[in-house]
Amino acid sequence: MLFRVLLPNGRTGLYRGSWEREESPLGWRVLVPEGTTGVVAGVSEGTAEGEVSFPDEAPLLGSAQISVVEEVAGDYFLPRGRVLFGLLPSVFLWKRRKLIRPALRETSSLDPRSREIVEYVRRRRQVSPEGLRRKFGSEVVRLLLRKGFLIEENEWVIPRVEVRYYRLKVPLSSALRKVRSQRRRRLILFLSGREGVSEEELLEWGFRREELRDLLRRGILELSHEPPRSLPGKEVEVSGGRLRRGRTLLWGNLQAVLGALKELCARNLSEGRSTLLIAPELKDAERAAQVLR
Incomplete structure (x- = not known):
């Protein structure tokens, strides 16, 4: 069987492989001869570039997710592979x-x-x-x-994915008394009242690693590799946090995700930013709209 495979560099390759399952191979992850990972986007005919193997026991994406990727890629004239792997956590890119x-x-x-x-x-x-x-x-x-x-x-x-979360170690008033830098004071205020913020998010907001290291050394911040309890789902340590292109992946049950989404939208609005919400099904979009009103 010949598979059309989306690759991280944006190219779509044609590869042969063995497929003995009754279900469709659409959305399954494959390992390609060039030494990287791809995702099956369909089957085709033609000349194969090589042979792929399937490392998983379940598909990475469903047909609905593949359709969303194709629509977004078409709307913005981007290669589908770049869109797909720009959204996926790096742990899947072997x-x-x-x-x-x-x-x-x-x-x-x-x-x-x-x-x-x-x-x-x-x-x-x-x-x-x-x-x-x-x-x-x-x-x-x-x-x-x-x-x-x-x-x-x-x-x-397999890439090692380790999310680092920062939070205040001392009371807010004590932390502010210990620093004079306006940038560090702004960082402390940003973290106040929050159980933990990932390093990726802090960097995207404009804070610097040297500021984090300095406040850690002075005992004002503390570091944890465990996700805050308020974040949705147990898998957030692997798939939560900032991905490329500034997107945030919220992972967990729909109710918990919508709660986190509401907080994210409110923060974006306060900064004068918009939020694009794409749902795989109409009922999910309607439920999200009720929460966000």
């Missing part, structure tokens, strides 16, 4: 990279320098070829690979 790992061989016959390199790789289990060659030299690494003491192979890497 990439293939080369890694070097040690072979299960005795190293007593090696010279001290070569044994040092093999032991270095063993302690770390796997290392990047570029880093190893930069540290020990290309020639000796090439020799150890050719003689089979080291093995170079490809591996799909």
Whole structure:
């Protein structure tokens, strides 16, 4: 079977693959030969560029979500792949990279320098070829690979997504007394009364990492990797937070999402910004309209 696949660079590729399920492959994630991730947008005929594999046990998107992506891409004359992967959390964008790992061989016959390199790789289990060659030299690494003491192979890497949340550690009045910078005071006021704000959101509002680090060092802020209790859904640590193009993905049950959406719209209005709401079904749009009135 030949699949039309949307790619992160905006291109649509044609790939062959094995599909034995009864359901449609539309919306399923695939790993493509170029070493990146794609999403199936349909089936077609023609000449395949290569073969894909399916890493998941369920589709990433449904037909309704694919239709929304196509409509938005058409309205703004953008490639569908760029729109899609601009909205998806980066945890779904797997990439293939080369890694070097040690072979299960005795190293007593090696010279001290070569044994040092093999032991270095063993302690770390796997290392990047570029880093190893930069540290020990290309020639000796090439020799150890050719003689089979080291093995170079490809591996799909899943991005580590870690959301950092900041909140005040001391009372507001105490925090304001400790700082004189107007920018830092504005940051403190922004965080006051909130259980936690992600680093991505703070950066988008114009605050700087050095300001966050300074207030952390002085004990005015504290850092957490746990999402605030007020955020919807348990999966918000992976899929919540600021994505590219300034969009926010709210993840959870509809009632909790609408509550967070109302707060987001109110904040946008207070800053003179608009909010575009796209719903997959009419009933969801009507329910959101009732909440936002």
